Amino acid sequence: MSCNHGYSFRYPETCHFSCNHGYHLYAGSTSRTCRADRTWSGSAARCCPGGYKYYQPSQLCYKAFNQQSDYTSAAATCSSGGGTLAIPRDAGINTFLINLKNAVDSKAWFWFGLTDRDQEGSWVWADGVALGHFNQWGPGRPDNATKNEDCALYWPQKDNKWSDFPCSETSLKFICQVGT
Structure with missing residues (x-):
């Protein structure tokens, strides 16, 4: 799984996730926003192989x-x-x-x-x-x-x-x- 913009984020930036090639999203969010309390919104994306x-x-x-x-x-x-x-x-x-x-x-x-x-x-x-x-x-x-x-x-x-x-x-x- 990768985040499209890299690994360093600041409040209130949003990370857009995608599953690696050959994997499919089964649960969680494809977008998560960095919150002021240093946590992420939504639930982590879960990817499974095809x-x-x-x-x-x-x-x-x-x-x-x-x-x-x-x-x-x-x-x-x-x-x-x-x-x-x-x-x-x-x-x-x-x-x-x-x-x-x-x-x-x-x-x-x-x-x-x-x-x-x-x-x-x-x-x-x-x-x-x-x-x-x-x-x-x-x-x-x-x-x-x-x-x-x-x-x-x-x-x-x-x-x-x-x-x-x-x-x-x-x-x-x-x-x-x-x-x-």
Whole structure:
């Protein structure tokens, strides 16, 4: 995001913002005025890459990809765009991601950023933070049934609850998140 006139402003000058090439404005103001109290009017502009949707409570942008991939390749795709696999850390984000993926393919399984690859049973988000209290595991999950089910997915046949699955499975779609 850039301000058209530079970075030094005085009261009552106005800055006009625009998103960087390939990004789109999803929230906030494209113009903000320097106030006498040294604050800015309006709310900060939030820009997301093309195809991504902004979710205000997390202040992140998300995209459900309609392409199949294993977990590692999906994570690499997210990383190449400056993000990670999506992290449904609370009920609000989880619902937003389910709606996002369902708009792409309501019957497909989708990877998100949760794994226990480093230590069986110790689930960690894509940003390295431990799972915590919120989860939406499906009935009897995680179960590590095949002894290598280390990556999490949305399970549409069970109301989009979470399930564990082999990370090497290539038939899943995925959801990425990036900062604004």
